[in-house]
Amino acid sequence: MPIRVNPRLIEELDFFGAEDVQYCYHCGDCSANCPHADEVFRFPRKWMRTLQMGLERKLETALEPWLCYYCGQCSEQCPREADPGETMMSLRRWLISRYDFTGIARLFYTSKASEILAIVITGLLTGIGFLWYGLHFGNIHIYDGPGAFLPSSFIHTFDLTLGSVLLVILLINAFRMWRLTLYNERSVPIPWWLYIKRIFLLPWHFFTQKRYAECESKRSTKIFMPWIIHLSLMLGYVIMLVLVMAFIEQLQLGPEIFWPVHVFGYAATIGLVIGTIYFIRSRVFKQNQVQYKKSHSTDWVFVVLLFIIVLTGILQHLFHRTGLLEVANIIYIVHLMAVVPWLLRMPFSKWAHLVYRPLAMYFASILRDAIKIQEKKESPVPSPALG
Amino acid sequence: MRIGVYFCQVESGKILNIDAIAKYSANLPGVELVRMLGIKPKLIPLTLCKELKDNRIQRVIIAGDMPGYYKPVFTKAMAMAGYNPHEVRLASFREHGATAQDSNDRAKAIVACATHGVPFALAAIPKETPVHHSTLIIGGGIAGIQAALEIADAGKQVYLLERTGTIGGHMAMFDKTFPTLDCSACILTPKMVSVGQHDMIDLMTRSELESVSGSPGAYHVKIRKRARYVDIDACVACDICSGVCPVKVPSEFDAELSMRKAIYIPFPQAVPNAYLIDPDTCTYIQTQGEKCGVCAKKCPKECINLNEKDEIVEVEVGNIVLATGYDVLDAKKMEQYGYGIFPNVFTALEFERMTNASGSTGGKIVTKTKVQNKKTKEDEWILLPDGNPPKSVAIIHCVGSRNKKYNAYCSRVCCMYSLKFAHLVREKIPNVKCYEFYIDMRAFGKGYEEFAERIKSEGTFVVRGRTATVEMRGDQMIVNGEDIILDKVIEFPVDMVVLAIGLIPAPGTQELSTLLGLTRDSDGWFSELDYNGSPTDTERGGIFVAGMCQAPKDIPDTVAQASAVAAGVLKSITSGKGIGHRSSLSLSEIEQRAQLIHTE
Numbered sequence: 002m003p004i005r006v007n008p009r010l011i012e013e014l015d016f017f018g019a020e021d022v023q024y025c026y027h028c029g030d031c032s033a034n035c036p037h038a039d040e041v042f043r044f045p046r047k048w049m050r051t052l053q054m055g056l057e058r059k060l061e062t063a064l065e066p067w068l069c070y071y072c073g074q075c076s077e078q079c080p081r082e083a084d085p086g087e088t089m090m091s092l093r094r095w096l097i098s099r100y101d102f103t104g105i106a107r108l109f110y111t112s113k114a115s116e117i118l119a120i121v122i123t124g125l126l127t128g129i130g131f132l133w134y135g136l137h138f139g140n141i142h143i144y145d146g147p148g149a150f151l152p153s154s155f156i157h158t159f160d161l162t163l164g165s166v167l168l169v170i171l172l173i174n175a176f177r178m179w180r181l182t183l184y185n186e187r188s189v190p191i192p193w194w195l196y197i198k199r200i201f202l203l204p205w206h207f208f209t210q211k212r213y214a215e216c217e218s219k220r221s222t223k224i225f226m227p228w229i230i231h232l233s234l235m236l237g238y239v240i241m242l243v244l245v246m247a248f249i250e251q252l253q254l255g256p257e258i259f260w261p262v263h264v265f266g267y268a269a270t271i272g273l274v275i276g277t278i279y280f281i282r283s284r285v286f287k288q289n290q291v292q293y294k295k296s297h298s299t300d301w302v303f304v305v306l307l308f309i310i311v312l313t314g315i316l317q318h319l320f321h322r323t324g325l326l327e328v329a330n331i332i333y334i335v336h337l338m339a340v341v342p343w344l345l346r347m348p349f350s351k352w353a354h355l356v357y358r359p360l361a362m363y364f365a366s367i368l369r370d371a372i373k374i375q376e377k378k379e380s381p382v383p384s385p386a387l388g
Numbered sequence: 389m390r391i392g393v394y395f396c397q398v399e400s401g402k403i404l405n406i407d408a409i410a411k412y413s414a415n416l417p418g419v420e421l422v423r424m425l426g427i428k429p430k431l432i433p434l435t436l437c438k439e440l441k442d443n444r445i446q447r448v449i450i451a452g453d454m455p456g457y458y459k460p461v462f463t464k465a466m467a468m469a470g471y472n473p474h475e476v477r478l479a480s481f482r483e484h485g486a487t488a489q490d491s492n493d494r495a496k497a498i499v500a501c502a503t504h505g506v507p508f509a510l511a512a513i514p515k516e517t518p519v520h521h522s523t524l525i526i527g528g529g530i531a532g533i534q535a536a537l538e539i540a541d542a543g544k545q546v547y548l549l550e551r552t553g554t555i556g557g558h559m560a561m562f563d564k565t566f567p568t569l570d571c572s573a574c575i576l577t578p579k580m581v582s583v584g585q586h587d588m589i590d591l592m593t594r595s596e597l598e599s600v601s602g603s604p605g606a607y608h609v610k611i612r613k614r615a616r617y618v619d620i621d622a623c624v625a626c627d628i629c630s631g632v633c634p635v636k637v638p639s640e641f642d643a644e645l646s647m648r649k650a651i652y653i654p655f656p657q658a659v660p661n662a663y664l665i666d667p668d669t670c671t672y673i674q675t676q677g678e679k680c681g682v683c684a685k686k687c688p689k690e691c692i693n694l695n696e697k698d699e700i701v702e703v704e705v706g707n708i709v710l711a712t713g714y715d716v717l718d719a720k721k722m723e724q725y726g727y728g729i730f731p732n733v734f735t736a737l738e739f740e741r742m743t744n745a746s747g748s749t750g751g752k753i754v755t756k757t758k759v760q761n762k763k764t765k766e767d768e769w770i771l772l773p774d775g776n777p778p779k780s781v782a783i784i785h786c787v788g789s790r791n792k793k794y795n796a797y798c799s800r801v802c803c804m805y806s807l808k809f810a811h812l813v814r815e816k817i818p819n820v821k822c823y824e825f826y827i828d829m830r831a832f833g834k835g836y837e838e839f840a841e842r843i844k845s846e847g848t849f850v851v852r853g854r855t856a857t858v859e860m861r862g863d864q865m866i867v868n869g870e871d872i873i874l875d876k877v878i879e880f881p882v883d884m885v886v887l888a889i890g891l892i893p894a895p896g897t898q899e900l901s902t903l904l905g906l907t908r909d910s911d912g913w914f915s916e917l918d919y920n921g922s923p924t925d926t927e928r929g930g931i932f933v934a935g936m937c938q939a940p941k942d943i944p945d946t947v948a949q950a951s952a953v954a955a956g957v958l959k960s961i962t963s964g965k966g967i968g969h970r971s972s973l974s975l976s977e978i979e980q981r982a983q984l985i986h987t988e
Binding site for chain 1: 724786790791792793827828853854855856857868869870871872875876877
């Protein structure tokens with residue numbers, strides 16, 4: 002099949018953050034340094050090449066960008082300062098926009114103005130909507146229970162509706178990812194039972210992010226901090242999401258602390274606070290780690306909005322407990338004004354990462370097994386070693 | 389004629405005061421319009437055309453660092469406006485050398501010449517000066533030797549300055565030359581001997597430039613001749629002094645692979661063939677005569693004077709030739725290759741000495757042997773002639789070259805000498821596996837590509853993809869890399885690693901450039917006057933560059949450039965007219981000349 006080349010692809014990737022791809026002269030330092038590059042999945046150099054050549058179709062079907070956790074060792078040693086790590090990150094952003102059928106991801110990643118505008122508009126609309134609802138149907142002096150300013154049952158319905166819409170979008174995109182990477186790209190036949198055999202990898206990678214820790218396997222002085230922080234942020238985030246989606250009514254109870262639910266809330270909050278502060282600090286001071294030197298506008302949007310959400314979440318909880326119910330209600334509105342645009346952003350950024358990454362690892366191991374099976378079928382004798 | 393001057397820069401014009409130049413150009417005769425367009429302006433022919441029409445501009449001057457970049461737009465605009473499109477003239481600051489801090493006047497003169505429609509080079513020919521017949525050559529490597537011999541053979545006096553105790557430079561350290569695999573010493577040694585015996589060459593070893601005054605054609609040079617402590621004429625190189633000397637230090641000539649004494653001869657064929665004392669390590673000199681001094685007592689010719697002092701020599705020369713050569717990058721900076729950590733990682737120079745028949749292993753390629761130091765009781769790795777030959781050797785290209793963190797430039801010789809190493813390894817050790825890890829194979833010279841093909845056909849594994857790291861797994865050294873053509877990430881177990889290390893300007897290049905008032909390029913090499921037109925001249929009249937000190941180059945190119953320098957020197961001597969500094973003309977003089985040429 003002839004390969005169609007998109008010579009403008011490298012320029013397009015500029016918007017997603019890969020600015021220095023053209024400097025790469027293919028010495029292979031990055032791939033040799035990468036702790037995750039193996040026999041089947043080799044990166045980042047190969048994908049720098051693909052990008053330079055503009056092989057859009059090939060890039061679309063790539064799983065490799067998702068196998069990278071951006072430890073930055075490739076960029077640290079790159080003799081051309083072509084920043085392969087950032088390129089892989091940008092490819093992930095680009096892939097998200099490719100999987101996304103709505104086109105929103107692409108719009109947000111390529112246009113800073115439209116992203117900020119969308120956030121401001123949805124934020125304001127949310128604020129006005131809830132304020133209107135609260136003033137009409139509720140009482141600003143009541144935080145929970147009957148006649149509350151923003152009754153938790155209402156918020157619950159709202160959350161579930163919004164969440165399921167987003168989830169549907171995400172699932173459709175995940176399906177599109179499967180179709181692009183495994184279904185369309187059938188270099189080897191994939192037996193159906195491999196999908197079942199390897200299914201355990203999905204929760205395993207989702208909850209442990211083991212590969213992030215494996216990033217340090219080649220480094221002499223191992224830096225586990227980003228992994229721990231990333232994991233705690235992610236776990237805190239997932240717990241909070243579950244609490245908000247399923248247990249919002251219990252979460253809003255008060256002023257007494259309802260320990261069976263709130264203990265999870267506190268644990269999640271600690272993870273979120275540590276995570277956001279760590280990442281904001283890293284990005285502001287651009288610490289000696291390569292991965293924080295360049296920040297795409299969407300990275301900033303994520304951490305800054307998350308910080309506002311966490312802060313207002315903590316504040317309304319505190320004010321609710323201390324009896325300043327009016328203040329708590331107003332902060333609640335502010336909280337929602339940040340939450341809704343942030344949630345709308347999620348299927349195209351961090352949820353996407355949360356879903357696509359374990360999926361990619363799952364797909365990758367399926368593909369690896371399929372290739373092994375195929376090789377066994379074709380040549381029972383192992384191929385001769387090099388040299 | 390109504391003239392419009394447009395200033396537009398490609399890079400930031402911080403070096404020159406563009407505002408002052410623009411103000412000056414507004415007062416030039418005929419200039420009606422001066423426009424500042426800034427850095428990298430986006431020019432639209434239609435708007436330019438309108439502006440030209442409105443001001444009835446008949447001639448456009450584009451002034452800037454690289455004005456040719458914008459010429460097509462202006463030509464188009466002139467044609468659209470119905471004027472003569474050939475009347476677009478360039479005032480290029482970079483081309484005519486207005487790139488230094490204090491070249492505002494030069495830039496003004498460039499614009500002035502352009503407004504007169506006179507080529508700058510024509511109006512600004514430097515004044516000619518009478519030339520003294522003797523020449524000073526700084527650096528006694530192959531470039532210095534070649535230039536010295538050519539000039540001296542023409543019957544002109546040469547002063548050859550060398551910092552170390554012998555001439556020969558790096559070439560004397562090599563075993564073979566690429567691509568012909570000729571014996572390096574067989575080419576160099578006769579030349580060295582000729583230099584030593586030549587009537588017209590005054591060889592000054594252990595000497596450095598102290599100061600330079602005067603003008604092109606008549607430089608007054610002060611040279612510091614450091615004490616050698618041994619009388620060159622009397623010494624017969626009998627080696628008794630070295631035998632009794634108690635101080636042992638690593639030999640610079642042997643790339644620190646073997647040891648020498650504090651009184652030593654760098655190598656048996658050294659010119660002048662006499663011993664010298666290293667004052668930094670000699671016990672007698674370090675203790676100011678309190679201890680040792682045994683060599684002076686034992687010398688049968690009584691030619692050692694341990695109390696010799698430095699002397700200052702003053703000479704008058706017409707031309708100065710720079711041939712200061714290069715140094716290699718410190719491989720310890722690149723930790724990933726394990727140089728200085730693992731015993732069997734060598735730099736190219738070390739390997740060159742190891743494979744040289746006069747080296748410490750007698751030309752055998754062996755891995756280092758673990759030996760217990762008797763004094764410190766610690767294990768150390770040293771090279772012994774009866775060491776184990778390696779079963780596999782990895783040669784890594786581009787170490788520190790083409791790397792934005794170290795040298796952004798290509799060192800130009802590494803690919804070829806690495807191929808030569810592969811040949812030597814396979815020639816000297818039977819059944820050895822030899823890997824070359826390269827990024828791009830730069831075999832550009834006459835016979836080079838054929839040489840590369842020959843090495844490949846001999847059975848060396850030439851792997852595209854430079855290795856990322858060298859690590860130790862147990863007793864086995866592992867080279868990690870990516871084979872880009874096979875598209876595989878691979879690990880090679882090897883016994884020896886040779887790093888094709890990048891080249892940097894010789895130590896002291898910076899001091900020399902300030903002493904002589906020369907500019908250096910961004911990588912530290914001496915700047916030539918014009919890369920294509922006059923690659924051996926510098927902007928200072930009567931000062932020439934030859935060999936590596938201008939830019940990395942191989943031996944054939946170095947010799948060629950040295951001969952070209954000799955031709956330039958001899959031209960100035962025989963014609964009696966040297967070319968002065970480029971800055972010898974003042975702004976008003978150039979203006980007058982331009983006016984004169986214009987009216988003629």
